[in-house]
Amino acid sequence: MLVGGVHTIISMLRRYHDDRDILENGCRALGSFALYDETCLDVAQAGATETVLQAMNSPHNDVGVKDSCCWALACLTSIAHTCEELVSLGGVASVVETLEEFPQEETLQDYGVRIICNIGALESTLPQVSTPRVIDVLTQIHDNFPDNVELLEYMMLALSQAASVEQTVQEYFLTEGGLKTVVTVMKSLDENPAIQENGCRILGNMAVHECLRKAVEQQGASQVVLAAMLNIEMCADIHLYGCMALMNLTADLMDNKMRVKNNGAVPTLLATLRKFPDHPEVVLSALKTLGNLVDLQEACRQLLDDKGLATIVDICKDNKASDDIRSFTGLVLSGLTALPDLPIQDLLRVEETLVTLQAALPSDSDLALSMCQGLHNLMKSEIGLETLTKTGWMTVLENTTNQFQTRSEVHLTACRIVATVAMECRETSSPAKCPLSESTMRTVLHSMRLFPNDKEVQIVASAALSCVCESFENLRNAIIAEGGLTDVTTAMTNFPKDDRLHAVGLIALSYLLPVDVDTNREDAAMVISVITRSMSNFVENEHIQISACRALERCEVEGTENVFDILTCVHNGVRRHGGKKKVLKAAGRVFKRFGSDDAEEITEEMLISPTTPLGDIFVKIMKG
Template identity: 35%
Template sequence: MPPSNTHDVVKHIDCDIDDKNITETKVNKNLEPINVCINHMTNNPENFEIQLTGCKTVGQYAHIETLQVLLAKHEAIQCVFNAMQQFPDKDELHKTASASILQMASSSEANCEMICKCDGISILINTLRRYCDNINVTRTILTIFGYISATEELCFDMIQHCVHSEVMGAMSRHSQDAHVVKQCCFILGNLVITEDTAKQIMLVGGVHTIISVMYKFHDNHTILENGCRALGSFAAFDNSCLDVAQAGGTKTVLSVLEQTKDDVTVQECALWALACLTSMGDTCEELVELDGVDTLLTSIERYGEEETIQEYGVRIICNLAVLDTTSAYMSCNRVLHILIDQLTQYPENLGILDHALSALSHTLLTIENQRLLLNKDGVRKVVEAMATFPEHNGVQEHGCRILGNMGVYEVLRKETEASGASRAVISAMLSLQMSTEIQEYGCMALMNLTADVQVNKIQVMKNGGVSALLTCIRNFENDTCMLLGALKALGNIISLEGVCHDVLDDNGLRTIITVSNRNIDSIEIQTFCSMILCGLSALTDLPFEMTESIDDTLLRILGECCNNADICLYFCQTMENIITTENGYRIFIKDDRLPVILQCMSKFIYHADIQQAGCKIIAILAMGDVDKVIIQNGGIDCISTALELHPTEHRLHVLALMVLASLAPIVKGDKVDEVHRIVIMAMGRFMENHEIQSYGCTAICRLQLNGDDMEVDNILSSVRHALRRHSSQGDVLKSAGSLLRRMSEAGHAEGVDGVLGSALPNLPDFFWRTVKQTKPNKLC
């Protein structure tokens, strides 16, 4: 809305009317009753003197509020207009009558309505045309039109009578008269309430004329004020905004801002005009090119206590901020200080909050800007604004976007969440469930805030994040982008046991499976569904039916996306989770999942995490009664290949040797040599890892020995290194001692003595008991 203008009309009724009796607002003590005046005028329509006197008298009733006067005002005004029509050529009567109507118009909107109902606009237009060269009559009638135009409902009557055309003509004829110019600008600004009117005025050069007189009367603040209001009215329409700018409107308004820094009223109107102009991208770019940013910000900073100026100023900042080509000029500390101050100073002003949050959501992109927002407690102000207007889509949307951006940098996530970020986002998502933008930015915010920050994940869970995300998934089941955002956010927190329980309690398992079934062509959706199902599988108390549903769904997804490594990993990790439970183990064995695991390991041989998950599963199975099945399905070959391709993955080697230690007693034929080779190789690569050394010694101890001298030398060398490096590790000493004893019993006592007699640390007694040999007298 344009700046308030009622006071402006009252201020500008100084019309230089000569007759003091007409402009006098005090009531004449000898004033006859209004009904007497009306009767005189009605009964003597052709008597000029009576009509002239009546016209003078009627104006004096303007400010009288008695019931008698109020009931008769309409008739009195009609009498004045009748007189003007009866004596069209009498200059004195028209001057007097116009002044009387002006007094009526200035006293109330109701009187302005009566003037219009009496067909006064047409009569005043005729007078204006007839006495176009009479400056006093022209001023008076324009001032009347000014009062009438201040009431929006009456503007439509004025437009129908083409008052704007008459105003343009008057301004053209009296372009040197400041009073006429200021009233014309004021009226035009009020009359441009429809796009058609704007076009009509612009076609006859209205905007150019207004700009011209603003430069001509650059010292007249009232003309500048009304001119800015008029330019803003034209620019308020999308189809005419650029035309105003191209006519020089942007430059003119900036000039007014620059030269009237101490006039708050002019500044207010200029900023409103600029707010209308910058609704178009081209005008935003022009403002920047004209170096207008500093002028704009200076005005906003100067009048920090003026709420209206702040409201118009933040609209301009917002217009510049949302445009890609000008956004960078708003991404500075100066603008951020202004926006944060507005959030602080005007927490109840929806217009300011909405635009300030919108501007922040587009400019708060660098870590420096975000630190400033945090340091000035700006995040908390954003959260408070969202709490103040919980049902306002704009505030909630912009707030979610800001809080989402604040989660981009990991170092700021915890502090952002401490200000109540996720609580505000979740509240917005649950309150405005069908708003696409709020759900989209809400999911993004939760996803960013919870990335790699455990405390934030817990807080999102406590604030009801699971419910918000599942509701979003259900409401936007056909929106792929929305589903992805919600699934990603849920995937970030599914590692929490509490989140898993919340999902199951809200029937979330069925929801996720349904999403997967309906989006079989989207690999991304299948991936994140797999991640969530994998997370749920970590619950040890899952009912059999749920475990089975997770298993069936993941197997289907794996079959449809067999070349996707992430999906394969989630399948393997799920099997790793469920195989440790009674229900899961039953399903794994019954449905023969081992070949699937080994196939995954073979297909994604370069994926260390898949190899590690596969080895864990094999290790668990190897400790059971299905060890032969592992060997028959090529388990040892998978392990061998995995270790060769991932020589630096120590956890993978630990798991592999754990498996081989379990399988060793039943390894036969050429696989014996293969296992020997794998174990010796692993022990050589990770000499400092006591787990690998321990499992390695155990595996070799349980394998058949073929008596090959090179093999024996390699084994003894590996044991020697293990004893030297891990003399304080009981598991290594125990397994190494058992291996040495077995080798000694197998006919390699000389080699064993060589190891024991070498430069070893002081080993504990239990080691020697394990080897069943007396401790040597001399040790290094």
């Protein structure tokens, strides 16, 4: 009976396509039949969508006809089948044109925006309404009907869809005042859940793109998002999309982080964590945002002042917490350890939690990095060395580092810790209490071999080796036995133009040398070649010249030709830095070491040159 009636109406609309009354009433009847879920598909399959579009495009420029057409399409597009059919028939353009033609017709605008919402809800048809033209139609609704709350709700929903896909559309939305409209509506209807939720969605999507992020925040994004979270405290969806928006706004942009922090993000996020412990998506998004903010010391202090550490630790202890949640609690805790004035008891509590988390999730590289960064910051405190020694956390560090063969940041941080521990032991004159071992050194060397093209790893690892070799003879011997000298020279060869690497590499070589020429002739020659090449490449660098001379002084050399190459490099350094006592002192020792016997004549020719400014200290060393 229904299908027969629908077919009759469609037949009448097609036969009397010039009669406005039939068009208006027929389309309104089709909409009424399509209003119900159980009948909508039958109406659409009878041909209603195409018939209504024909009526909408008829010569009758009549608001009554257009209104009834929009009503029918709003009902028909409640199912996916009709949305796709409408798009295939080119109907979106007809709807938008109608909305543009009658901007002051409130009911028609209401139906039209509902059509756009229905089209935008389907992934396959969303691009059809994600256009600048649709954005213009939607944003003018606020100007024309600022007091129609229901219509504004639909407008915000449609905008959350239309501005969610294409970056070019988002740029248009931003520059043409669309974002300003969203912020204005959120401020004026600050206790309306639907508007606040969709507003947070829009702002979060806009902030995904780094190029738009700053401009979005400058228009007041975080302020209205945080207001939404505070005004509507118990709506999980608003807190979810609010946290997501804040997370995107604070990603990799320090100015935004400062603004968001100043707007009260930290206490708001902590309140969210406490109110929604059983909503894992909310908890995770809040933690991600806090993870962005703990780069700021003031944010860390706010977290501590609001008893946030206890909140974060409690989340870690929750057996229901997902692996992702635990991983991001680690990120937040790691950020706290960088706070210079973090109380000792809090620092220990944080690191104990990080170590426990890492043990519970041994395959999580992000958590491993957080733990390592926490240990590195712990070493900056007055109890760092003692704690590392007593707890056995150095072994944990070694095992963690060796487990993650592809995460260079873990290895880099571990090498920094080793260097810091070595310097701390040297300064406190307590090598017997040092937690470093031969296995620690193998871990450092392994890091260098795993990441030969990572310059930072090579620099920090070389620095760690030099710090260790300076103070610990037994570990120096272990490094040599494990091939550490070759690792350092390989790094210097791979990065011939990096002055930082060569500066620390030469210091490390000065402690690792000499090489036994009788058993390692090729290695000995290779080391000399690396050192002299470094001196030639960085002849202007005083520190490299000094460190190179100290390394050369410990070399074993065969043949007058090799001696000549060494003395020539040193001589060039003296000519460039001859007025500097440290250079002359280091160079004098090299000349004294090699400038005798077969090389005496070469030495004299170099030193009597008028371009070689020798000082008293050089002469004194030579004669001494």
